Amino acid sequence: MLPVPRPNIEGIRPYKPGRPIEQVVRELGIKGPVIKLASNENPLGPSxxxxxxxxxxxxxxxxxxxxxxxxxxxxxxxxxxxxxxxxxxxxxxxxxxxxxxxxxxxxxxxxxxxxxxxxxxxxxxxxxxxxxxxxxxxxxxxxxxxxxxxxxxxxxxxxxxxxxxxxxxxxxxxxxxxxxxxxxxxxxxxxxxxxxxxxxxxxxxxxxxxxxxxxxxxxxxxxxxxxxxxxxxxxxxxxxxxxxxxxxxxxxxxxxxxxxxxxxxxxxxDKRHVVRSRQANDAGKEFLYRELKKLNKVFYLKSYANFVFINFAVDSQEIFEQLQNRGVITRTVKEYNFPNALRVSVGTLAENKRFMKALCEVVR
Ligand SMILES: Cc1ncc(COP(=O)(O)O)c(C=O)c1O
Incomplete structure (x- = not known):
């Protein structure tokens, strides 16, 4: 017999964080650098x-x-x-x-x-x-x-x-x-x-x-x-x-x-670090919007934050996995009732380019 938890916690789905790089490398055995654009962290790092x-x-x-x-x-x-x-x-x-x-x-x-x-x-x-x-x-x-x-x-x-x-x-x-x-x-x-x-x-x-x-x-x-x-x-x-x-x-x-x-x-x-981070984020978003527009097949929202919501015409799980196989970790948002969408954090310019290259391959 087990101790009985309070019934109201039964339905709780514990918070599902973005997948850490170490875990993806371990599970998929990916060679080469893996990038994480899944938890809206600052790609420039700490001040x-x-x-x-x-x-x-x-x-x-x-x-x-x-x-x-x-x-x-x-x-x-x-x-x-x-x-x-x-x-x-x-x-x-x-x-x-x-x-x-x-x-x-x-x-x-x-x-x-x-x-x-x-x-x-x-x-x-x-x-x-x-x-x-x-x-x-x-x-x-x-x-x-x-x-x-x-x-x-x-x-x-x-x-x-x-x-x-x-x-x-x-x-x-x-x-x-x-x-x-x-x-x-x-x-x-x-x-x-x-x-x-x-x-x-x-x-x-x-x-x-x-x-x-x-x-x-x-x-x-x-x-x-x-x-x-x-x-x-x-x-x-x-x-x-x-x-x-x-x-x-x-x-x-x-x-x-x-x-x-x-x-x-x-x-x-460190005000300089904040300004630099904001400018890098603004430039990163502009790059992503420009490139996503070229793709034609996706819908995205202009964002005030450091991530972009992208909706596809198909279930995003497959796209998520294909990106992950290419060493790019993004985030599905099914728990938010968006089965076809990904949330992608804005990375460094190199990371954003890598993401777009992988996404182009996957979507085509
Ligand atoms: C709206 C919102 N609030 C809070 C948090 C979490 O912030 P913290 O790391 O300070 O707990 C997040 C992180 O993704 C968020 O998006």
Whole structure:
């Protein structure tokens, strides 16, 4: 006889990450370099400043981290002009999504999200035995009107990833301003801005305005994307101190690692690396759009993030495998209900060329 798990976790499909290079090499025995365009990492790697900080930090690994994350939070506080007690760190921003679910969702409460949004909040709702309300996207973007009309007195959380992963589209500043003004006060709106630093468009919302207006928002950012520190697992969130206080109650001690905090502080100082990464990403997207257009057989979306959503006329599993056999790891998005699509992270110019060459071979 086995211990009986809570019934509500039965249906959870554990998060399926992009396949690591080591695993693909091991399983397929591929010779030659394999490239990974599957997890929206920064192909330029971490900032050199973060690497120097890491080298200094490793000799102190026998010490636990500073639990409050004081230095990093102080830095973020000055940079974003947000009070120290309005900032929380996470073991990646995904952990903060989970903290919000733990802190706010009673069984039967509702969490609303788009049906194609990043999956973490869906699992958070299931773990808490909350009711997941999925709103269909409209033309590959969040449908804020429908999300608003789905809100009931039982709604505790609305989760909005902006840009939405895996589509890469955004809700605009005007649309989000209007939405936030209409959302009932008791609802916590999580605005997940994992890719914000890639975006320079004036249309992109200034989510901190909502925090400054004392709205019930939780704004999430991460060091996993443009800062190139995905392997260290460190993200952060901004919200009113009362909300941060509730999240802190369910936070595990020392959740943000010592080296993660040190590297993140140094990464924030390396503005050049951020600019270089953004420019490389913009150039990479332009290259991919140009080449994909030539292919004629595929549909793709213009993306505000560091990945491109590509839809084919056929099941994408075959295309995924054929690309993988050529040493290019991409990502199927079947768990997001797109059976024919791939999400491809923007790589270096050489990686993007390699991907396009392989894709041309496969599609033909
Ligand atoms: C919308 C969104 N939020 C959060 C994350 C994960 O971020 P982290 O590595 O900080 O947990 C991702 C990663 O793909 C994402 O796409």
């Amino acid at each position: 050199p400043r973060a690497l120097s900080a890491l080298r200094r930090a490793v000799s102190e690994l026998h010490y636990y981290p500073e639990d409050s994350g004081y230095l990093l939070r102080t830095k973020l506080s000055a940079m974003f002009k947000v009070d120290l007690d309005s900032i929380i760190l996470g073991n990646g921003s995904v952990e903060i999504i989970m903290m919000a679910c733990l802190a706010y969702l009673e069984p039967g409460d509702e969490l609303i999200m788009s049906d194609h949004s990043f999956l973490m909040a869906r699992n958070g709702a299931a773990i808490m035995n909350a009711r997941l309300v999925e709103v269909p996207t409209l033309e590959y973007a969040h449908d804020l009107e429908q999300i608003l009309s789905a809100i009931t007195p039982r709604t505790k959380i609305v989760y909005l990833d902006n840009p939405i992963n895996p589509l890469g589209t955004i809700v605009t500043r005007d649309a989000l301003n209007d939405f936030i003004a209409k959302v009932p006060e008791q609802v916590l709106v999580i605005i997940d801005e994992a890719y914000a630093e890639y975006i320079t468009s004036r249309d992109y919302p200034k989510a901190l305005d909502y925090y400054n207006q004392n709205k019930n928002v939780l704004i999430l950012r991460t060091f996993s994307k443009i800062y190139g520190l995905a392997g260290l697992r460190i993200g952060y969130g901004f919200a009113r101190p009362e909300i941060i206080g509730s999240l802190a109650k369910v936070r595990l001690p020392f959740n943000a690692s010592r080296i993660g905090q040190d590297a993140a502080v140094a990464a924030l100082d």
